[in-house]
Amino acid sequence: MPTSRLTNVEREALAHVTVEPLGRNDHAMTGAELMAANPYRPWPARITAITQLTPNEKLFEFRFIDERIRNAFRHKPGQFVEVSLFGVGEAPISITSSPTKEGFIELCVRKAGRFTTKLHQMQCGDIVGIRGPFGHGFPIDDMRGHDVLFVAGGLGIAPLRSLINNVHDERSDFGKVTIIYGSKTPSEMMFLNQFSMWKHRDDFELHLTVDNPDETWDGEVGVVTKPFEQLEINPANTFGTVCGPPVMYRFVVDAMRAKGIDYDHIYMSFERHMKCGMGKCGHCQIGHQYCCIDGPVFNYWEALNIQGSMR
Secondary structure (H helix, E strand, O other), X not given: OOHHHOOHHHHHHHHOOOOOOOOOOHXXXXXXXXXXXXXXXXXXXXXXXXXXXXXOEEEEEEEEOOHHHHHHOOOOOOOEEEEEEOOOEEEEXXXXXXXXXXXXXXXXXXXXXXXXHHHHOOOOOOEEEEEEEEOEOOOHHHHOOOEEEEEEEHHHHHHHHHHHHHHHHOHHHOOOEEEEEEEOOHHHOOOHHXXXXXXXXXXXXXXXXXXXXXXXXXXXXXXXXXHHHHOOOOHHHEEEEEEOOHHHHHHHHHHHHHOOOOHHHEEEEOOOOOOOOOOOOOOOEEOOXXXXXXXXXXXXXXXXXXXXXXX
């Protein structure tokens, strides 16, 4: 509006307005203060490692360029970040590295569309933007001192891997650890090197299963609930965690209940199409709740009251 059209009162008020240039006080702020000041601001991060997991999935390691952000960034297993590719767009991706590993984060990305295809084409040294972390994670402190049962299907292993690795790094804080991971085919199974390591440990019970085996597969065959037939667990002392395609949740919960695990000790991470990460856009609404801010990790009772959550 031209100043000639302002009233005297408005001109007087405008004369006392001061505008701080963006970043002027950055040097005086801590990393935590910088992130809290503007949760919409993506922070530059460099790709420092890329691992091809399957023909369609890659594991990316990122390190924040600003040392203050790198040192201040903390997350809980099950949380996610928003990744920005400048000139392309932004997408939410679950953190797959453990909070015990500081200075970097790992994200497992499936090539499925324009954004993820562009990310798969990037190389070590390229820069992206990252903001977060967002959402509610798994209640790892409540799980300490208890047995933990992990059940993952397909890409659902990515967010669960953060919790599994956290438990691995603080192994003495937890009881028996059982991991069940299922995929459609052996070629779609991720993190096989890590699973191979766990398979030879006495303090991890590992079950890998596929729906459609090939000539190279010598493991279990069947849906992800099949290994439950041979599981021996202490239901009163066990927490169950689930992540995978929506169709598997009801069957896995039924299998956990058949083993006697209490509903209060069953937690699920839902894969939904999140967008903004802050409950503003409505893309991830499930019934009356938003997956990005109320989840993505829900207790069974919370999930039961969310329409369409386990279908």
